[in-house]
Each structure stands twice: as C-alpha cells, then as structure tokens.
Amino acid sequence: xxxxxxxxxxxxxxxxxxxxxxxxxxxxxxxxxxxxxxxxxxxxxxxxxxxxxxxxxxxxxxxxxxxxxxxxxxxxxxxxxxxxxxxxxxxxxxxxxxxxxxxxxxxxxxxxxxxxxxxxxxxxxxxxxxxxxxxxxxxxxxxxxxxxxxxxxxxxxxxxxxxxxxxxxxxxxxxxxxxxxxxxxxxxxxxxxxxxxxx
Numbered sequence: 001x002x003x004x005x006x007x008x009x010x011x012x013x014x015x016x017x018x019x020x021x022x023x024x025x026x027x028x029x030x031x032x033x034x035x036x037x038x039x040x041x042x043x044x045x046x047x048x049x050x051x052x053x054x055x056x057x058x059x060x061x062x063x064x065x066x067x068x069x070x071x072x073x074x075x076x077x078x079x080x081x082x083x084x085x086x087x088x089x090x091x092x093x094x095x096x097x098x099x100x101x102x103x104x105x106x107x108x109x110x111x112x113x114x115x116x117x118x119x120x121x122x123x124x125x126x127x128x129x130x131x132x133x134x135x136x137x138x139x140x141x142x143x144x145x146x147x148x149x150x151x152x153x154x155x156x157x158x159x160x161x162x163x164x165x166x167x168x169x170x171x172x173x174x175x176x177x178x179x180x181x182x183x184x185x186x187x188x189x190x191x192x193x194x195x196x197x198x199x
Contacts, residue, residue, distance in 0.1 A: 001085060001086045001096065001097070001098065002042045002047075002083050002085060002086060002094075002097040002098070002099055002140070003083070003086055003090075003092055003093055003094035003095065003096075003097060003142060004083070004094035004095060004097040004135075004137045004140060004141055004142020004143075005083060005093045005094045005142060006081040006082065006083050006140060006141050006164060006165045007082065007083055007084070008029045008031075008032075008081075008082040008083075009079055009080065009081055009082065009164070009165060009166055010026045010027045010028075010029060010079070010080055010082050011026070011027045011078060011079055012024060012025070012026060012027075012076055012077060012078055012079070012080065013025040013026065013027055013057055015076045018061075020061060020063070021061050021062050021063045021064055021066075021067065022061070022062045022067060022072070022076070023051070023059050023060070023061050023062075024048075024059065024060055024061075024062060024072075024076060025057050025058070025059050026043070026057060026058055026059075026060065026080065026082075027056065027057055028053075028054070028055070028056055028057050028058050029082070032084075035050060035053060035058065035084075036050065036053070037050050037051065037052065037053050038050060039084070039085065040084075040085045040099065041060070041082060041083070041084055041085070042081075042082065042083040042084075042085075042097065042099045042140045043060065043080050043081070043082060043140070044070075044071065044072075044077060044080045044081050044139045044140050044166075044177055045070075045081070045097075045099065045101055045137050045138070045139050045140030045141075045177040045178075045179055046062075046066060046070050046072065046099055046101055046140070046177060047098065047099025047100065048060035048061075048062065048066075048099075049061070069101055069103075069104075070101045070104065070177050071104055071139075071175045071176065071177050074104075074175055077166070079166045079169065080166065081139050081140045081141060081165050081166055081167075082140075083097075083140060093142075094135075094137075094142030095135040095137075095142050095181060096181070096182045096183065097137045097140070097142060097179060097182075098179065098182060099140075099179070100179060101177045101178065101179050102126065102129070102178055102179050102180050102185075103122060103123050103126055103178050104175050104176065104177060104178065105120040105121055105122040105138070105153075105175065105176050105177075105178045106120065106121045106173065106174070106175055106176075107119070107120055107121075107170050107171065107172055107173060107174045107175075107176060108120060108121050108152060108172065109172060110170060110171070110172060116156065116157040116158075116159075116162060116168075117146070117154055117155070117156055117157075118138075118154065118155050118156075118157055118167065118170065119152055119153070119154050120138065120152065120153050120154075120155075120176060120178070121151060121152050122151055122152070122153060122178055123151065124150075124151045126151070126178075126180065127148070127150075127151055128188050129180035129181065129184050129185055129188060130145055130148045130153055130180065130184075131145065131148070131184070132145060132146075132147065132148060133145060133146075134181055134184060135181045135184075136153065136155070136178060136179070136180060136181065137177075137178070137179040137180075138155065138167065138176050138177070138178060139165070139166060139167060139176050139177050140177070140179075141161060141165050141167060143155040143157075143161075144156075
C-alpha cells in the first residue's frame with residue numbers, strides 16, 4: 001500500500017529483455033540503505049518488486065501484463081517517481097494508492113498561465129471513478145482533481161510537486177499512468193451490481 005507521496009525520483013540505468021519480461025535497473029537513492037530484495041516500490045505509480053540489490057542500484061522485473069497496461073510498455077522512461085510502501089508508523093499524507101494502474105492517460109494541455117494546470121485525457125469508461133475534489137494518482141503522485149469535463153481531468157500542480165517529481169517534464173502528447181481512488185472504485189462496483197428494485 002502506498003499514499004502517492006513521492007519521496008524520490010530515480011534515473012533508469014539500463015534495461016534488458018528476458019524470457020520473463022523486462023528487467024529494469026534503477027539508481028538506488030543514497031538514503032535507501034535499508035532497501036531489501038522482495039520489497040515493493042511504487043515506480044511511476046506501478047508497484048514493482050525489488051529482485052536484485054546492489055550498493056548503487058537495484059533491479060525490478062516488469063512482467064508482460066504490466067508492460068501491456070502501463071506506460072512502460074510504450075517506452076522505458078529515463079526518470080521515474082519513487083515511493084516505498086507505507087509502514088505502520090508512517091504518515092498518511094495522500095490517499096490509498098495500490099500501485100495497480102487502471103489505465104493510461106494522455107497529456108492534452110499544460111497551462112502555466114495560472115499556476116500550473118495539467119489536463120489529461122482518459123478513456124470515457126473511467127469517468128465514473130472521478131469526481132470534483134476527489135483523488136487520482138498520476139505517475140504515482142497523489143493529486144486532487146480540480147475539474148472533470150467529459151473524459152478530461154484537470155489537476156493543479158504546486159511548485160513542490162514540479163520540483164520533486166517528473167510531472168514537470170511532461171509535454172502534450174505524453175502518456176501517464178492513472179490510478180483512480182480505490183474507495184471510489186469499490187463504490188462504483190457496488191452501485192453497478194446493485195439489482196434494480198421492481199416497481
């Protein structure tokens with residue numbers, strides 16, 4: 001479980017294709033001296049498991065299914081957002097994030113005229129998971145939905161987010177990983193499956 005509060009960004013050193021998927025090597029943040037093999041790390045919003053660990057870097061295997069449903073299948077990024085899994089004693093500053101990407105969105109507009117507004121298109125069938133002032137994770141970053149119009153969402157990015165994540169590097173046409181609020185998805189499922197009363 002994660003909160004969508006990105007603590008580090010990391011560069012991708014290399015990647016290689018194997019029979020099991022794609023092994024990606026990430027630069028290990030200097031402060032992560034207690035990182036362990038088998039630990040889960042949210043990487044651009046995707047929950048990945050550390051499969052090999054060295055002093056300066058670590059490996060994660062990305063399975064074919066993950067490649068298919070996330071931006072990793074399009075291209076391996078150069079810089080990724082990182083968040084380690086939530087601890088019992090940790091602060092909960094964002095929202096419930098599982099690291100299970102729901103869909104890939106497309107950056108439509110980046111408007112810096114009034115602050116820094118990011119507009120992202122998403123598949124129409126996902127509209128029911130988004131509400132005004134609700135939560136969404138974009139590349140693993142917990143954000144508040146400022147507006148939903150049709151199948152486009154808008155979020156406002158503060159300077160801290162631009163400085164400490166890779167969202168400030170996005171350009172129109174770029175693809176991003178989207179994870180919708182877990183609680184909202186459960187509610188939408190229950191409503192959808194609720195049998196209609198006979199009149």
